[in-house]
Amino acid sequence: MPPSVSAARPSTRLRSSSLADLRRRIGAIERPVFTTAATARTLPVGIEAIDAHLPGGGLPLGCLHEIIGRDAGAGAGFCVALLGKLVACRGGIVLWCMHLASVHEAGGLYAPGLAAGGLNPERLIVVRAAKAIDVLWAMEEGLRGDRLAAVLGEVRKIDLRASRRLQLAAEASGTSAFLLRPSSAEEGSPPTASVTRWRLAAAPAPVGPFSPFDRTRWHAELLRCRGGRPGGAWVLEWDHETGDLGLAADLCDRPVVPSDALMAI
Numbered sequence: 152m153p154p155s156v157s158a159a160r161p162s163t164r165l166r167s168s169s170l171a172d173l174r175r176r177i178g179a180i181e182r183p184v185f186t187t188a189a190t191a192r193t194l195p196v197g198i199e200a201i202d203a204h205l206p207g208g209g210l211p212l213g214c215l216h217e218i219i220g221r222d223a224g225a226g227a228g229f230c231v232a233l234l235g236k237l238v239a240c241r242g243g244i245v246l247w248c249m250h251l252a253s254v255h256e257a258g259g260l261y262a263p264g265l266a267a268g269g270l271n272p273e274r275l276i277v278v279r280a281a282k283a284i285d286v287l288w289a290m291e292e293g294l295r296g297d298r299l300a301a302v303l304g305e306v307r308k309i310d311l312r313a314s315r316r317l318q319l320a321a322e323a324s325g326t327s328a329f330l331l332r333p334s335s336a337e338e339g340s341p342p343t344a345s346v347t348r349w350r351l352a353a354a355p356a357p358v359g360p361f362s363p364f365d366r367t368r369w370h371a372e373l374l375r376c377r378g379g380r381p382g383g384a385w386v387l388e389w390d391h392e393t394g395d396l397g398l399a400a401d402l403c404d405r406p407v408v409p410s411d412a413l414m415a416i
Contacts, residue, residue: 206378213325215318217345221334221352225369229351232396235269243300246293248278248286267391294320303329314343348375368399
C-alpha cells in the first residue's frame with residue numbers, strides 16, 4: 152500500500168529542518184570571530200567628556216553617522232581614528248567608498264597615514280566609483296552583509312530618502328555606516344537620517360622635539376545626537392607615538408616674560 156501524503160510530510164519537514172540547521176552551522180563557521188565587544192551596542196570613544204554626551208556612554212553601533220570636515224584632512228582623520236578603534240574592538244574589514252571626482256581633487260588614501268592614525272591598511276577595502284550615486288549603491292550593498300566592521304562613503308550630496316536607506320541597512324545588519332562630507336554639504340543641504348552628526352576642523356598642533364607631526368589636533372563639534380546630548384565642542388589630539396586619541400591640554404596661564412629678561416638668559 153503506497154504511503155499517504157500525510158505520512159510523507161513529517162520526513163519532508165525533518166529534511167528541511169536538518170538543511171536549515173546545516174546552513175546555520177556553516178554560516179557560523181564562515182562568520183568572522185569577533186571579540187566579546189562585538190555584541191556591544193556602543194563603542195566608547197575613550198574620552199569621558201565625549202562619551203558622556205553619547206547615548207549609552209559611547210558611539211552607537213549599527214547605525215549611520217555623519218562627519219563634516221571643514222578642512223580637507225580633518226574629517227578623514229577623525230574617521231580614521233574612530234574606525235581604528237572599531238576594528239581593534241570588533242575585528243573585521245572596513246569598506247571605504249570614494250567618488251573619483253574627490254580622488255582627483257584631494258588625492259587618494261595614504262597607507263602610512265592610515266597606519267599612523269590607527270587604521271591598519273590591511274583591514275581596508277577601497278571602492279572608487281565613477282558616479283556619486285554609485286558610492287551610495289556600494290555603501291548599501293556593503294551594509295547588507297554582516298562581515299564588515301564598518302562602511303564609509305565620501306559623498307557631497309545626499310537626500311533624506313537615501314540616508315534613510317543607509318540607516319535601515321545598518322540597523323538590519325548591525326554594521327556601522329559613516330558619511331564623510333565636505334563643509335559645503337552644510338549649505339542648503341537637506342536633513343539626513345544620521346544618528347550623530349559631527350563637524351571637524353583642523354586646530355594648531357604643538358611642534359614636537361623631533362618632528363612637527365608628533366600630534367594632530369582637531370576642533371570637534373557634536374551637532375546632532377539622537378538619544379544623547381548634542382552641542383558639545385572639544386579640541387581633540389591624536390598622539391602618533393602612542394596611538395591615543397584624547398583631549399588637548401589647555402595652555403598654562405603664565406606671566407609674560409620681558410624681552411630684556413630673555414636676553415639676560
